[in-house]
Amino acid sequence: MDALKAKSGLHETDAYIAGGYSSVVGMSSQFAAGICCGLLRIQTAAGVKGPVVEIGPFEGRFFIALAKSLSSGEIALGIDLFDWPNPEVQDRFAANCDKHGVPKDQRIIWKADSRVMKPDELLAKLGGTRPRFIHIDGEHSRKVLAGDLELATTVMDPAGILVLDDMLHPGYPTLMVAVHEYLERHPEMSVLAIIDRETIVAATKFVLCRKEWFKRYEDALLADYKDNVWPLGADFEPHWCLVLSLDTRLAAIT
Numbered sequence: 001m002d003a004l005k006a007k008s009g010l011h012e013t014d015a016y017i018a019g020g021y022s023s024v025v026g027m028s029s030q031f032a033a034g035i036c037c038g039l040l041r042i043q044t045a046a047g048v049k050g051p052v053v054e055i056g057p058f059e060g061r062f063f064i065a066l067a068k069s070l071s072s073g074e075i076a077l078g079i080d081l082f083d084w085p086n087p088e089v090q091d092r093f094a095a096n097c098d099k100h101g102v103p104k105d106q107r108i109i110w111k112a113d114s115r116v117m118k119p120d121e122l123l124a125k126l127g128g129t130r131p132r133f134i135h136i137d138g139e140h141s142r143k144v145l146a147g148d149l150e151l152a153t154t155v156m157d158p159a160g161i162l163v164l165d166d167m168l169h170p171g172y173p174t175l176m177v178a179v180h181e182y183l184e185r186h187p188e189m190s191v192l193a194i195i196d197r198e199t200i201v202a203a204t205k206f207v208l209c210r211k212e213w214f215k216r217y218e219d220a221l222l223a224d225y226k227d228n229v230w231p232l233g234a235d236f237e238p239h240w241c242l243v244l245s246l247d248t249r250l251a252a253i254t
């Protein structure tokens with residue numbers, strides 16, 4: 001299977017995903033990066049502007065792809081404890097940004113704990129501009145994901161896209177409980193798409209947005225990634241969403 005089958009459609013971003021991406025230590029898949037950066041392209045075309053935020057950029061693999069997909073004047077904010085597996089991870093993150101073309105004036109590196117972060121503090125880091133895209137990939141516990149989801153939802157632009165990593169992962173089964181509880185608390189939000197995993201490490205991501213943006217983003221994904229649509233979709237009772245995968249086969253029944 002060709003992970004690069006799903007390109008973002010942004011020249012510099014796709015060159016990074018096909019090249020340097022795998023050399024930056026990290027956990028997100030090339031397939032997910034292509035689609036998520038494609039969503040940034042779709043947002044830009046729709047006139048949606050603003051920064052991107054990642055909770056848990058680690059060494060920057062996914063962060064760099066997002067940052068390279070921004071329009072001029074937009075910035076990327078990376079929030080991390082930067083203490084695992086050692087404090088030098090922050091230097092490696094900055095060096096990776098330099099090496100792969102995310103200049104200092106386009107990035108904010110914030111050593112901070114999302115568990116105690118207030119929405120106003122996050123917005124202040126962005127000069128008050130609401131982010132258009134947030135990737136949540138911090139602590140993988142039900143409680144912390146619930147908190148990160150609330151933080152992200154409070155600060156995000158109404159047209160914003162929220163991406164959650166390591167969904168349906170065999171090692172983190174309780175994250176799904178946090179997502180379903182969140183969807184019950186936030187009927188204004190819906191799951192736009194599921195980006196299937198490449199491997200157990202490069203795991204599945206959920207893409208969420210506000211309901212009023214669902215159709216517009218779904219139409220764009222269907223147009224741009226039709227070869228990756230798994231025909232049966234995902235049942236979120238009562239609504240359905242796209243499943244994007246590198247393997248779109250159905251079970252053979254005859």
Ligand SMILES: C[S@@+](CC[C@H](N)C(=O)[O-])C[C@H]1O[C@@H](n2cnc3c(N)ncnc32)[C@H](O)[C@@H]1O
Nearest residue numbers: 026027028056058062080081113114137138139
């Ligand atoms: C699995 S790694 C992220 C991988 C990266 N997003 C990628 O795609 O390659 C998880 C990161 O979340 C960070 N993290 C964990 N708990 C956090 C918290 N409470 N606040 C901020 N960052 C946190 C960790 O330090 C670690 O760097």
